[in-house]
Every structure is written in C-alpha cells, then in structure tokens.
Amino acid sequence: MDDPGEIRGRIAQLKCRYESGDHALKGDLWISPDGMSALYQAKSAGFCFGVRRAVDTVYEQIDSGKTPIYTYGPIIHNEIVVRDLEKKGVRVISSREELEKLAEGIVVIRSHGVGREISSIIEERGLSMVDATCPFVKKIHRIVWEKGRAGYEVLIIGSPSHPEVEGIRGWCTGEVTVIENEQEAMSFVPKSDKPLCIVSQTTFNLKKFHKFVEIITRLRYHDCAVLNTICNATEERQTEARSIARYADTMFVIGGKHSSNTQKLYEICRKECENTFFVQAFDDLNLRLVPFRGIVGISAGASTPNILIEEVSNLCRKTILSRC
Numbered sequence: 001m002d003d004p005g006e007i008r009g010r011i012a013q014l015k016c017r018y019e020s021g022d023h024a025l026k027g028d029l030w031i032s033p034d035g036m037s038a039l040y041q042a043k044s045a046g047f048c049f050g051v052r053r054a055v056d057t058v059y060e061q062i063d064s065g066k067t068p069i070y071t072y073g074p075i076i077h078n079e080i081v082v083r084d085l086e087k088k089g090v091r092v093i094s095s096r097e098e099l100e101k102l103a104e105g106i107v108v109i110r111s112h113g114v115g116r117e118i119s120s121i122i123e124e125r126g127l128s129m130v131d132a133t134c135p136f137v138k139k140i141h142r143i144v145w146e147k148g149r150a151g152y153e154v155l156i157i158g159s160p161s162h163p164e165v166e167g168i169r170g171w172c173t174g175e176v177t178v179i180e181n182e183q184e185a186m187s188f189v190p191k192s193d194k195p196l197c198i199v200s201q202t203t204f205n206l207k208k209f210h211k212f213v214e215i216i217t218r219l220r221y222h223d224c225a226v227l228n229t230i231c232n233a234t235e236e237r238q239t240e241a242r243s244i245a246r247y248a249d250t251m252f253v254i255g256g257k258h259s260s261n262t263q264k265l266y267e268i269c270r271k272e273c274e275n276t277f278f279v280q281a282f283d284d285l286n287l288r289l290v291p292f293r294g295i296v297g298i299s300a301g302a303s304t305p306n307i308l309i310e311e312v313s314n315l316c317r318k319t320i321l322s323r324c
C-alpha cells in the first residue's frame with residue numbers, strides 16, 4: 001500500500017497548484033476530510049461550443065414539429081444522444097447514396113460540416129438544409145475556397161478519412177493533399193508550382209502541426225501561407241487532461257471510443273497515468289478500479305453528454321470521498 005505521507009503530500013501539492021490559479025487546472029477539486037483522497041473534474045470535459053450548438057439545433061428542429069428530420073452522419077459520436085434522437089424520430093443518413101434517395105424532409109449538417117457537393121445534392125432534391133457546421137470549421141471552408149480561387153494549392157494536415165477533412169476537401173477548388181504523419185510531411189511533393197496554403201483539421205495535435213509545417217517549409221516549400229486552424233477547445237481540453245493525469249493515480253476519460261478527440265485524450269492521459277480507463281457508459285465504471293486513497297481525475301471528450309459526466313462524477317465523489 002502507498003505511503004500515507006506521500007499521498008497526502010501529492011494531494012497537498014495539487015491543492016496548492018489549484019489554489020494558486022494554475023490556468024490549466026480550472027475545474028472542480030474535492031478532497032476528503034483526512035486529505036487522503038481527491039477527485040478532480042476537468043472544466044473542459046464534455047461538449048465543446050460547436051458540438052453543443054449542433055445537438056441543440058437538432059432538438060430545436062424536433063420541437064418545431066417539422067418532419068421528417070435527418071442528420072447527415074451521427075450528430076455526435078455518442079450513442080446515448082444518437083439513440084435518444086432516434087427515439088424522437090431523427091434518422092441518420094450514412095452516405096451520399098442514401099441522401100440521393102430522399103424525397104422530402106430536413107437535413108441537419110453536423111458540426112464537422114460537409115463539402116459543397118453534399119449541400120448541392122440537398123438543394124437539388126428540394127430538401128431543407130439546417131447547417132450546424134461549427135463556425136470554426138466554416139472558417140476553414142472559407143479559407144480554402146478563397147485561397148483556391150486566389151491560385152493557391154491546398155495542403156490539409158489531418159486525418160484523410162475524418163468527415164471534417166472530407167468536408168474541407170470538398171471546398172477546395174484546385175489541387176489538394178492531406179497529410180497526417182511525419183513521413184507524409186517529409187515526402188510531400190506539391191502537385192503544382194502554385195503557392196501553398198496550409199490548414200489543419202480543428203482537432204489536430206498542435207505540436208505535430210508545427211512540426212509538419214516546419215518540415216514542409218524548411219525542406220520542401222518556401223512560398224506558403226500557413227493558417228493554424230486548430231480549435232482552442234481541443235488544446236485546452238488536452239492541456240487540462242495532461243496536467244491532471246500527471247498527478248492522478250487513476251484517470252477516467254469519458255466518451256465514445258469512435259470519437260477521435262476522446263481517443264486522443266485517452267492517449268495523452270495514458271502517457272502520464274498508467275491507470276487510465278475509458279468510460280463509454282455509466283456501466284463501464286468499474287469501481288474496483290477506483291483507488292480509495294490517492295487522486296482520481298476525470299476528463300471527457302467533446303461529444304460526451306453532461307449527464308454522463310455528472311453521473312460518473314457523483315458516483316466517484318460518493319465512493320472515493322466518503323470511504324476514507
């Protein structure tokens with residue numbers, strides 16, 4: 001068993017950093033009366049602005065009473081929310097082919113956005129489009145569109161199969177390449193002799209983005225416009241999770257395994273804290289994993305509903321803080 005003095009010392013150190021106003025630790029901290037257990041819940045856990053806006057948009061459409069309602073792809077990577085929407089009659093369109101078969105209804109575009117082609121199909125079929133694309137993603141659409149028209153070739157740093165990147169690609173007007181790893185950055189060869197415009201997927205790792213840009217601009221390409229389009233919500237969530245994971249004996253990362261930002265969060269925490277666990281649903285919370293002495297940290301991906309975070313947090317508080 002861990003040394004009680006060492007545990008108290010670590011908790012006191014965390015408390016001191018928390019109370020000193022550390023910018024990375026703005027969440028909630030609870031400490032048991034004997035100072036032997038602590039629970040930290042990240043402030044940045046859960047829905048980001050763009051996801052909240054998209055989910056709220058679908059519920060607003062339901063409230064308006066208009067039917068049928070579709071979302072182009074699941075509105076978020078969270079089965080609880082998607083199932084609730086299904087119960088309320090919202091159907092998920094999974095492909096362009098399915099979209100082309102629709103004869104009527106409302107199609108909500110999720111925060112990831114879509115390319116121009118998808119918007120055109122919706123329009124041509126006489127469907128109504130409710131665009132809940134996150135404004136930060138919309139900004140990237142505008143950038144690649146305008147730069148393409150101004151004669152730039154576009155390079156997107158991100159995952160080629162991610163819907164957000166597919167959507168950004170769909171706003172490019174000329175040559176475009178997507179790279180997602182260092183090897184691809186090293187071997188990148190422009191498709192034209194035009195100037196290059198570099199943008200990023202909003203959830204891409206900031207350090208990697210800078211590294212890849214450096215490789216490309218130093219080794220391969222000089223005439224380029226670099227636009228850091230990474231969203232702060234992701235960076236803040238990752239920084240806070242990393243900071244608490246450094247102290248934690250156990251970390252819970254709440255969210256769907258299909259959500260790339262939750263996966264990244266899990267990887268970041270796992271590097272700092274070996275006992276990092278995914279919690280996809282309340283039932284996944286195995287309380288035997290919770291140490292009753294030490295520090296437990298909670299973070300959650302951008303698509304995790306608040307209700308699930310609160311359920312996990314309440315149970316942890318009850319279990320950890322009351323058993324000391």
Ligand code: SF4
Pocket residue numbers: 048049050051111112134135136137202203231232233234302
């Ligand atoms: S992570 Fe940022 S860009 Fe992506 S949906 Fe959320 S707020 Fe928008």
